[in-house]
Structures are given as C-alpha cells and as structure tokens.
Amino acid sequence: MAEADRLTIERGPFNGYGLMRNAGSAIAAELLRRYPDAPSFDVLSGPGNNGGDGYVVARLLAEAGAGVRLFAYGTPRSGSDAELAARDCPLRAELLESFAPEKGHVVVDALYGAGLSRELDDVVARVAEACREAGVRVVAVDLPSGLSGETGMPLGTSFEAELTVTFFRLKPGHLLEPGSSLCGETLVVDIGIRDDVLEAIRPKTFVNRPDLWSHAFPRPARDQHKYSRGHAAVFSGGTSSTGAARLSAMAAARAGAGATTVYSPASAISTNAAHLTSIMLRKVDDADDLREIFSDREPEAIVLGPGYGLRRPVREMVLAVLEQSGKGLLVLDADGITAFREEPQALFSAIEQSAREVVLTPHEGEFARLFPDIPGISKLDRARGAAALSGAVVVLKGADTVIAAPDGRAAINANGTPWLATAGSGDVLAGIIAGLAAQSMPAWVAACAAVWLHAEAGTRFGPGLIAEDLPGLLPPLLGELL
Structure with a gap:
C-alpha cells in the first residue's frame, strides 16, 4: 500500500495530502450516511498518516454540522501530510489520555493503520479496552488499531470495529482471522489510486472470488x-x-x-x-x-x-x-x-x-x-x-x-x-x-x-x-x- 501511495504521488494527479483529503472525505461521507442520529463522533487521531486521515474526518464532520470531539495521541512529524491535516482542522484536540467512551457516541479509530508492527502503547491499549467494555460503536480507519495488516493477528490489545473503511485494496489482515471478525464489515473506498499501479507492484496475494x-x-x-x-x-x-x-x-x-x-x-x-x-x-x-x-x-x-x-x-x-x-x-x-x-x-x-x-x-x-x-x-x-x-x-x-x-x-x-x-x-x-x-x-x-x-x-x-x-x-x- 505504501508503494501504491508512492507511485500515485509520483504520477499524479494527487499528492500525499490530496490522497489524505480524499480518504477523509470518503470516511466522513460514510459516517454521516450510516450514523445520522449519532450525538457525537469521537475521533481518535494518532501521529502518522492514519491520524492525518482522522484530522480530515473531524474537520469535515464539523463542517457538516455533526457533533465532533477530537482526541490526539502524539504529534504529527514536522512537514508531514498529517501535520498539514492537523493544521487545517479547526477543532481543538484533547489528549487521548482524557478520553472516555460515552453511550451512543461513534468512535472513529484513526490511531494506527495496517502498517503497525508493535503492540499498542499502554494509553492506547487502555482506550481500546474501554471501548470494548463500554460496547460503543467503533469505525476503524484502514484497520482497527493494534491489528497486524499482514497477519490478521492482534499484536496485543486491539480495537474491535463494527465497520472498517480501507483504501484501494484489502490487506491480508482484513481477511485472515481473527482480523476479519475484528474489522466487522470492511468497506474499500476509492481515494484516487489508479488500478495500473498494480502493474508495477505485481502483487501475488488475491481475494478469492x-x-x-x-x-x-x-x-x-x-x-x-x-x-x-x-x-x-x-x-x-x-x-x-x-x-x-x-x-x-x-x-x-x-x-x-x-x-x-x-x-x-x-x-x-x-x-x-x-x-x-x-x-x-x-x-x-x-x-x-x-x-x-x-x-x-x-x-x-x-x-x-x-x-x-x-x-x-x-x-x-x-x-x-x-x-x-x-x-x-x-x-x-x-x-x-x-x-x-x-x-x-x-x-x-x-x-x-x-x-x-x-x-x-x-x-x-x-x-x-x-x-x-x-x-x-x-x-x-x-x-x-x-x-x-x-x-x-x-x-x-x-x-x-x-x-x-x-x-x-x-x-x-x-x-x-x-x-x-x-x-x-x-x-x-x-x-x-x-x-x-x-x-x-x-x-x-x-x-x-x-x-x-x-x-x-x-x-x-x-x-x-x-x-x-x-x-x-x-x-x-x-x-x-x-
């Protein structure tokens, strides 16, 4: 997926932040369509590109008139697309440590995506456990945080989503158990990556259909x-x-x-x-x-x-x-x-x-x-x-x-x-x-x-x-x- 992003940015017409805005727009539209009566969307944004998607989602939900609370964990790297997304989001971000799930709210997990290769930090793990115990609805951006996109296995504690919105193509973790179950329904959205990038990547893993x-x-x-x-x-x-x-x-x-x-x-x-x-x-x-x-x-x-x-x-x-x-x-x-x-x-x-x-x-x-x-x-x-x-x-x-x-x-x-x-x-x-x-x-x-x-x-x-x-x-x- 990183190579697909790189090739798309190299060939155009979208740069990295353009792809991020497209991703955030697709997620926000799906949230508004599926949860029109949600009293609030609680967006949890991490420091990387997954968190950047979260900042775009929070901004667009607020512009649409929805109730939004934004919680941040870590600071986006200077000069990154995630930093641009955080800069353009007018909402004040609270620290993730202060987050507590509330009944009826929809939690948007934009902390980490499919590339995570280590266990969640204690703070994030506690939030994931709290969401499970509270039974709140979780929508994951790309992949529930804490789940390996390569193996479909939790790397320790992970979020459990009722909906996962991912981009361009599914990853193995969306299909392999227990990842498939932890993702809930998985929706693949178009963010502007052209199919012909696959000719350069030449993948050997397929969905069986x-x-x-x-x-x-x-x-x-x-x-x-x-x-x-x-x-x-x-x-x-x-x-x-x-x-x-x-x-x-x-x-x-x-x-x-x-x-x-x-x-x-x-x-x-x-x-x-x-x-x-x-x-x-x-x-x-x-x-x-x-x-x-x-x-x-x-x-x-x-x-x-x-x-x-x-x-x-x-x-x-x-x-x-x-x-x-x-x-x-x-x-x-x-x-x-x-x-x-x-x-x-x-x-x-x-x-x-x-x-x-x-x-x-x-x-x-x-x-x-x-x-x-x-x-x-x-x-x-x-x-x-x-x-x-x-x-x-x-x-x-x-x-x-x-x-x-x-x-x-x-x-x-x-x-x-x-x-x-x-x-x-x-x-x-x-x-x-x-x-x-x-x-x-x-x-x-x-x-x-x-x-x-x-x-x-x-x-x-x-x-x-x-x-x-x-x-x-x-x-x-x-x-x-x-």
Whole structure:
C-alpha cells in the first residue's frame, strides 16, 4: 500500500495530502450516511498518516454540522501530510489520555493503520479496552488499531470495529482471522489510486472470488462426450467407511466431470454398489489393480484420503498414483495427508518426481502434522511456505481458507460460512476440486474455484446444512458462472 501511495504521488494527479483529503472525505461521507442520529463522533487521531486521515474526518464532520470531539495521541512529524491535516482542522484536540467512551457516541479509530508492527502503547491499549467494555460503536480507519495488516493477528490489545473503511485494496489482515471478525464489515473506498499501479507492484496475494479464476472455468462444448469432459476417480474406504468417497465422487460429478468412478476395495464393493447409480465402480485393492485400471483408462483427476483408513497401505497407494506416467491431478485429503506425518519428505520427493499436479487440503491439525517446521503465525505465510516446500497447491482450510501455489501465488477466501462446519464437508470440497481439474482447469485456479463454490453453496443453504446437501447445491451456482 505504501508503494501504491508512492507511485500515485509520483504520477499524479494527487499528492500525499490530496490522497489524505480524499480518504477523509470518503470516511466522513460514510459516517454521516450510516450514523445520522449519532450525538457525537469521537475521533481518535494518532501521529502518522492514519491520524492525518482522522484530522480530515473531524474537520469535515464539523463542517457538516455533526457533533465532533477530537482526541490526539502524539504529534504529527514536522512537514508531514498529517501535520498539514492537523493544521487545517479547526477543532481543538484533547489528549487521548482524557478520553472516555460515552453511550451512543461513534468512535472513529484513526490511531494506527495496517502498517503497525508493535503492540499498542499502554494509553492506547487502555482506550481500546474501554471501548470494548463500554460496547460503543467503533469505525476503524484502514484497520482497527493494534491489528497486524499482514497477519490478521492482534499484536496485543486491539480495537474491535463494527465497520472498517480501507483504501484501494484489502490487506491480508482484513481477511485472515481473527482480523476479519475484528474489522466487522470492511468497506474499500476509492481515494484516487489508479488500478495500473498494480502493474508495477505485481502483487501475488488475491481475494478469492470469481474474477480471479473465471477465465479458466471449464465450459462444455456441444460435441463432447463423457470422457472428453473429464474423468474423475475417488478411492473408497473399507466396508464401514465408504460414505466419504461417495460424497467426493458425487461432488466431482456435480462440478462437471463427465465420468466419475469410485475405486473400492473388494470388501466394500457391495456396499458401494448399493448406493451408486451414475457413478461407476471398480475394484482396487493394491497397486497392481491400479496399474491395470490405468492401462485401460487413466482418470484426469483423482481423490485419495477421505475415509480411506490409516490401517490400510495408504502411503503405498499414494506413491503408486504418483509413480504413474499420467499428467492429471491428485487431491490428497484427510488420511492421504496424515499417512505421511512420520515422513513428509517421502511425499514431497514423490511429488517432485511426478508429472502430476497435487493439491493438499489440510485443516490446521493435519497441516501441523505434515509441516511441523513451517514457521510464523501468518496463515498466509504458512500456506505459502508449505506449497513451496511440498511442490503442491496447499488449501489450508478454515473460516479464512488460504489457497497457495508453489510459485508464490496465494488467495484468501472471503465467503466462508459456519454452516460448513459439518462432517463430510471437506470430502465434498476435495471432490469439487477434482471435478473441475478433470475438465482441464489448472490446479491452483481449480482449488480456488472449488473453495469459493463450496462456501457459496453452504452460505445459500444456511442452517441445517449437512454434507449430503452440498453437491446438489452446485448446479445453480455453476449456471450463474456459465
């Protein structure tokens, strides 16, 4: 964001203070629109550019006839844009130490923005705690003070906002938990920074939404047959754990794979056959069975892990899939990940030597078992590090799922929903990834699209959702995308 500011100032038409005035104007307009009956706006301004935005907001609110109280913490640096904003604000600023939240007032947190890298000073921390305890409405400028814009983690005590107004683009801290929750609703406003500055910055972090991957979304042609639309296969667990594979297989089929097959051990053939209709069934007990099937018809995408069972030779089956000459995709989930917890390097080496693309879909516990040495508290950094180490696309699941590619690209999902916290939900996600990849969608964008579709389906269904509902929710979503 600092680079975006610098490039904009260098190219014009706005200088730094012009951008600050634009930011303050956008914030003040939003405050007046949302809180017309507020008895007062209590603007808390820090010493930097975030505080400069606050001085502009206070001035414009006063000019509009609103009640305003201004509290300052520190003095803007001489010659800075924040100093100009403080000079142009006619309101007398009281010391932040004297601030006490009052019922009904709206607090404007303009103390520190997304660039903060240390804990709040005691004075500011006490104010943040007082606002929480009083339950007052807080509107944050750029990011709630005390929250890391890089990681989304509080650096100690932080403000909690019901609305955050930020500029030009979201920052990771707006999307990663607990930052997303602490920001409340986040509004991105235009302050005059042109989109073309991104060409110079070349960012590799994205919000996961359709405009990121719709260019690669599979669109069937009239002259296709089932196999040319893509063949996906899912490995089944034993007799008592076949449901996870069927969920994945149905999700792959609903995501558009023209043909879907369940690879079942002999002991579970009858169980699976009793539940499958359009989905095909083949016996696979060992690597020899797998080689025989692949010599006949090799699927473009494979899911291995859901309900598979750790007492079976899961590692051997994973390695057998990776050793085959095919260039499709392997999605490793659940037991397919956990099986390598004692020797993750064996998996990473096999991925490196394989022609297949691989997607790993761990939750936090599985991630810790497979990547115990990945440092840092940032979910974004951990997912990126894991993708670089493993050579696979890593889907680090959660309310703020991160999808990272080995080349450094990463997307943070923003449409997560608590309704997906239900047994079998992850099995469905693995199947959607495979279904899209079977149709020649590249691994990273297929994973991004699948995560978004999965969450959007859960959101639209809402309370009472179970995993069995999810595949049937995909057709209308696909229809909208197509």
